[in-house]
Amino acid sequence: MTMKNMKRENLLEKLRKEGRFVENPCNGKGICGKCKVKILSGDAGKVTETERRFLSEEELAQGIRLSCMVYPEEELEVETLQKEKKAEVLSEGYVPEFEKHTEIKKQLIHIRKPNLKDQTSMEDQLLIQLGNVEIPFSLLQHLELAEGTYTAVIWSEKSLMALEPGDQTDYLYGAAIDIGTTTVVTSLIDMMTGKEMGTASRINAQKEFGLDVLTRISYETEHPEDGKEHLQKVITDSINEMLDEVCRKTEVPGKGRIEKHDIYEITVAANCTMMHMLLGVSARSIGRAPYAPAFVKSKNLRAAEIGIRAGEGARLYCLPSVSAYIGADIVAGAYVCELRKQQKNVLFIDIGTNGEIVFSDHGRLLSCSCAAGPALEGMNISFGMRAAVGAIEDVKITEQGVKLQIIGQEEYRQEKPEGVCGSGILAVVKELRRTGLIRKDGAFIKPKDISEEDYRYPMLELDGRKRKFKMTERLRITQGDVRQVQLAKGAILSGFYALLKKAGRTMEDLDQVMIAGQFGAHLPAESLIGTGILPKEVKDKLIYVGNSSKTGAYLALMSGKAKQEMEELAHHMEYMELGATEGYERLFADCLMFPDESEITE
């Protein structure tokens, strides 16, 4: 094959331009022998020496050729022989259709021994085969190549990341990570197929510095010398542990265990504060008005730069945020839920310590964030606890007494619960209101206002002048607890209304409400409507989309186009600062009211 021929287009290139799938790990260099096609009619020219090396006599007799070696002089009818591997999807949660196009690719190359007539440098041997990709000098620092076949790992068609001995083009792994304030989830992905190979999750190790983002930011502020570094280290340590854990469980036929050094890209979705802390960037400006973060744009760096141990030169992609309180987790969710492509009015809501709401008016995105406080996650509540074994997660108030559903126990038995988690709190407040034990303004009724025969009478307890709900022998719900929930629901509902108003839409215009997040997934419509977090009109419009933050990270891993579209989405999402919105305080006060009893279902 002369250099002159090289410039003409070969059959492989022609087929790829037509969008037909032909496997070609060596990128048409005649090294891998995998780009076989069958010539059905037409003259494909002489069979080359290279083809004889890879094709059997039988194959040649059938008209099978290596498409990178055929330079068509006339029209050919060609049958491709491989089926494109169908992209598989995550083990759980809603995943939209996407075009697999990973930013990391592998390519076979062949290193030959230099001689006195050809002293081409090692770098130039690589460049000649790989096209003009950048070769980081750090890779040259430990480049000791002998003659033979190698697999080049290339990032974004522009930079060589690693060289693996032999043909490793079948194996390519990445990790998608969702860093929540409370929980961190790591998913190991086969980037060749999109299959999830395993997951690990941990309580966010930053909890020792505070349960919510503001407390952690305070920690950073109070420890100017090393606070930022501590916060970063615990989270990167935790990610390293999880990567170890997910790899340990794997077993790939023909390869064995996936090792950490097989992971070449990691994508991260997180709220804006978590993202700052992951990258070791000060989050202080997020913690105080006017809430201007240091950055919102996506970041693409070497994972090693922040201490994450993975493959040589492995990339770390951090999804973009919109503002201090609309983070990459929400951008991920909005992307997964295709909010920019909606042909209707959709409201997306992630309920948690911060409630984030995105309204899509036929693709135009408007967002706000509501400081709901930690009550909805079981914090700042007398007997509040996280959703774990022993936590009350549902409550029914019946004429026969209080019935509880406890995590890890059979239905509605009353075996000494340890406390009450977020969904339990919402359930009990909903029930208190449904049964009239609290008024619309959230105050407990007085025991003297109901008769002693009333089934509710024994459930009310008077402690001095303080009224409480007696949930079990030991557990009480206090007026303070109800107020905490009330503040949270007021914050979210007022955000909901303010956003609709800003968009110039009414409740009737709303076609769908999407509930995102792991926490939201545990909140039944009855609790959401019954406590008045959401208005009754949306009851039949709710759908649950699961952990869309992790799914967004997954899509970014599997597709460069998804990264780009998320960046565009983040750029086009408008943000409304509730605190700076006219009439917001009045709206918030109105939204503190609980619904009418009649509107609440069991």
Add this chain to the structure above:
Amino acid sequence: MTMKNMKRENLLEKLRKEGRFVENPCNGKGICGKCKVKILSGDAGKVTETERRFLSEEELAQGIRLSCMVYPEEELEVETLQKEKKAEVLSEGYVPEFEKHTEIKKQLIHIRKPNLKDQTSMEDQLLIQLGNVEIPFSLLQHLELAEGTYTAVIWSEKSLMALEPGDQTDYLYGAAIDIGTTTVVTSLIDMMTGKEMGTASRINAQKEFGLDVLTRISYETEHPEDGKEHLQKVITDSINEMLDEVCRKTEVPGKGRIEKHDIYEITVAANCTMMHMLLGVSARSIGRAPYAPAFVKSKNLRAAEIGIRAGEGARLYCLPSVSAYIGADIVAGAYVCELRKQQKNVLFIDIGTNGEIVFSDHGRLLSCSCAAGPALEGMNISFGMRAAVGAIEDVKITEQGVKLQIIGQEEYRQEKPEGVCGSGILAVVKELRRTGLIRKDGAFIKPKDISEEDYRYPMLELDGRKRKFKMTERLRITQGDVRQVQLAKGAILSGFYALLKKAGRTMEDLDQVMIAGQFGAHLPAESLIGTGILPKEVKDKLIYVGNSSKTGAYLALMSGKAKQEMEELAHHMEYMELGATEGYERLFADCLMFPDESEITE
């Protein structure tokens, strides 16, 4: 100024397109007030608020305006008010004309305080003013900006390197470094003017690992665990010391001392082995056939990546090489001597332990490298020493006896020299041949072949069967010493002839011979011709170009275009491996012969 206006071309942009010089450190953002021009005729429109802030009543009355604020609607006659700072040049050595266009630039920006209505992230504030340059996340890690004026340092129009408080646009510094096997020279450059602010030089600290490149490569080979790291560390330590030293001596009006953190770019020329060792890349393949280096291309990295301490994010540019033995020092020299632009036949030669020769046939470049050995630098010679105080640097053999010129002493006195350096060795061998004390084949004549009355008789000494030249009471030149010089001169002369032959040219075609390098600068034409290092025909064609390696590094620092042109030059320079050239051994043997006495002048 509305966004609509922004898109029209202002007067500043028009003037710059016409190639007229207008100072504008804020890049036309209306922040610095420096782009004043005088409107001689035509209507320049209304004076803006911004202009009133920067211009006095008197200036306005004279028709002076800020050119970035004027959007011409008609033809204007304009007088520019500043004179472009004239580029100054290095303190010594030949420097061709060049276009100053540094890759590092400074730009004024203004940070404003965010508020609840505008929560633009700090990163986005920067991006809006700087255009879409990349902001490395490491810079975000220590970004604590208050409201006010900052100076952005931008690399290659694409990446933000640093932010300095206040207006620092008048100050920009860089360093040009020449790493020779023997000597390292560092030059501190004012990149705004091109002026050399100071120099420092050191014996290459790698000398503890060997005096020549092959010995150092052996050291690396013999210490696989940390040899490469040691070799790298001594050289980077040494560069850090020199940067300290050159800065320490400076005093800039209005600024004070230049600090290391003011240095934003460092350019390095070096031979291929030194470049590998500087970057911590194994040079082992350079030390053995077939001499294929790990890399030859230019490298552009952060100086901190190899432990060089300079400004935040400071760049390190390593000039490109051609092959294992035609390094970036020769590329630099060939560029400085404009070999690609020559309209004649020019031979460029750098004489040292390795002699590198480049032949330019009207711009077509052909090169070779000759392993001359260390004799020409005074090594492997009985009383050899480096060029230092006490070394014999010139010798005359007269009828009145041997006259010496000793470094640090008055002319031709004989005060106990310590030894003989490279130029002295060449001089004495030339004199031995001129006076017939050695024959064409390099052998000493026998004492018995001349009469005892001959003035040369007492200069010949017989030590058993070994003949020696008695230079002083203590110092002798042995037959072995003469052989060392003979091997060196044979290597260089045969390279010279082989290159001419390969180019299809004869001696008559040669228009000029350029002698490069610090060592070459000390070799008079008489020695070069008299010892037969160069043929007698070139005697009147010699010119000396000094340390063109350092000058090349300087040009790369001052001009992005120079970098690009050097890369092209390196790419287009052909390399001939002498050892693989047919008939080379015969040619080498022929070239061992010394010239006829009659051809040698005193």
